[in-house]
Amino acid sequence: MTKVERSQSFPSTGRRAEAAQDVVFRWLKQHIATLPRRDGVFLTEAEVSQATGTSRTPVREALLRLEADGVLQIVPKKGAYVPPVTEADIDAVMQARGLVEEWCARRAAGLGAALAEQLDELVARQAAQKDDPVAFIESDREFHRAIVSAAGNPVLAGFYESLRDRQLRMGAYALTTSGRRIDEVLAEHAAIVAALRMRDGERAAEAVARHLETTLAALRLPAMPKWGRPPS
Structure with missing residues (x-):
């Protein structure tokens, strides 16, 4: 079990229970995103409560939300277990993403400028x-969700949401593998938007495929010492 550091305090005076739960949920997502990808970690309610400056009730509710999202597993009398991200996990999720996102990009291309403007704001x-x-x-996540949603298939959208919820640590890790990866992501997103603006479904699907391929390649690289910056 690793010690949860107290990165910031969230005073609870006057806060509604829902708001406190949201604060803890946000803190947990950020904390989990920074955990080593290949390590399994236990978190306890007491540790998270101390780190966030909240009572255990919102902590418990936030942990349940993350369990429902597939991010962790609550183990009675031990705490919340955040499992390691394996190579098999990465391959399975990225393959599923490719199937869904490429199809949705082709379908959503018919919206043209309307969708492109929404995506421009997200970029x-x-x-x-x-x-x-x-x-x-x-x-x-919002960028890719917007494309999937625009395709108009609620069954695929629901399935895709479950995939994206499993990628919290994957996404953070991919961005730490190269000092250029952040700018590459932005450029790859811009290429997807350009194809959608032209109503070119095949080109949009190809741009999505290239984006996912480079993301997969980044996930297989060793992480750099600092987020988004080359080692000094």
């Missing part, structure tokens, strides 16, 4: 979040 938001890995990944 701009990502560009402003280069120093915040969790925020950057959340915007990345």
Whole structure:
């Protein structure tokens, strides 16, 4: 079991239970994103409560939410287990993403400029979040979710959501493998948007495929010492 560091305090005076739970949920996602990919880690309610400055109730609720998302598993009398991310996990998730996202890009291309404008805003938001890995990944998630949603298949959208929830640590890890990866992601997203703006479904699917291929390659590289920056 590793010790959970107290990175910041969240006073609970006057806060509604829902808001406190959201604060803990956000803190846990950020903390889990920074955990070594190949390590399994136990988190306890007491540790998380101390680190976030909240009571155990919102901690417990936040852990249950993350368990439902497939991020961790609650083990009675031991805590919440965050499993390692294996090579098999990575391959399975990326293969599934390719099947869903390429099909959805072809379907969504018919929306043209309307979808492209929405995605432009998300790319701009990502560009402003280069120093915040969790925020950057959340915007990345919104970008890909928007394309899947635009395809208009709610069954695929629901399945895709379960895939994206499993990628918290994968996404953070991929961004740490190269000092250039953040800018590469932004450029790859821009290429997808350009194809969608032209209503070219095949080109959009190809741009998505290239983006996922480079992401998979990044996931197989060793991480750099610092988030988003080359070693000094």
